[in-house]
Amino acid sequence: MLPDDRDEIRDLLKRTAVALKQGDVPFALCGGYAAWVRGAPEPDHDADFLVPAAESERAAKVLAEAGLEVVDPAEDWLTKVVQGNSFVDVLWRTCGVPVEHDLIDRAEELPVLSVHMPVLEATDIVVTKLMALDEHYCDYSRLLPVARALREQVDWARVRRDVEANDFAAVFLILLDRLGVVEGVAGEG
Incomplete structure (x- = not known):
């Protein structure tokens, strides 16, 4: 731009x-x-x-x-x-x-x-962005800076619950956990 x-x-x-x-x-x-x-x-x-x-x-x-x-x-x-x-x-x-x-x-x-x-609110921003992920649009590079910037404002337990049906969003939460951006966000097993 x-x-x-x-x-x-x-x-x-x-x-x-x-x-x-x-x-x-x-x-x-x-x-x-x-x-x-x-x-x-x-x-x-x-x-x-x-x-x-x-x-x-x-x-x-x-x-x-x-x-x-x-x-x-x-x-x-x-x-x-x-x-x-x-x-x-x-x-x-x-x-x-x-x-x-x-x-x-x-x-x-x-x-x-x-x-x-x-x-x-920050939690709703993250949820709506994650729920937009699918096989046609799966650009984690745009989401990672947002998650990092908003991480302390977000209710990550609610995010996990709200996006659990979207595999692309669930994988992003694993990525956040693995990178140490938000620990424990991926949930159990």
Whole structure:
């Protein structure tokens, strides 16, 4: 990502959050930028927000009414907000599961680039990132810096319980244990 692109995505992230706040749409910053706010390296791609599935249509309407360019991609679980070469994903399903209010309610209000907004808690960030792993996307190199940066903020026992059905996530937890990033996270046998 070029410096101009980073400025553009940061601006779009702020504009999207402000529009959702002003439209009274429940939301939370998630993904790489949520991890960045909590100490991980800044991502080199888009920003992501979660909205409850029941609020998805209203969220898209609020964003369009705020003057943002809203695009409906082929995927049926997100809306994209576009500005120049940058975009923000507004997701209402994550890993095939509809986003519920409880996930948003657990988010913590934090300053992000001088805008206060709900940011997914560290444990939920790690769980959603790990649950996205599958045979088509299994890039541990992007996850390792996030896990290292957030390790003291994460409830690893909950992560282990929440991702136990995903073999790719379970293997990542073994890797964290073997590398000494988070000891004992892989669980028993």
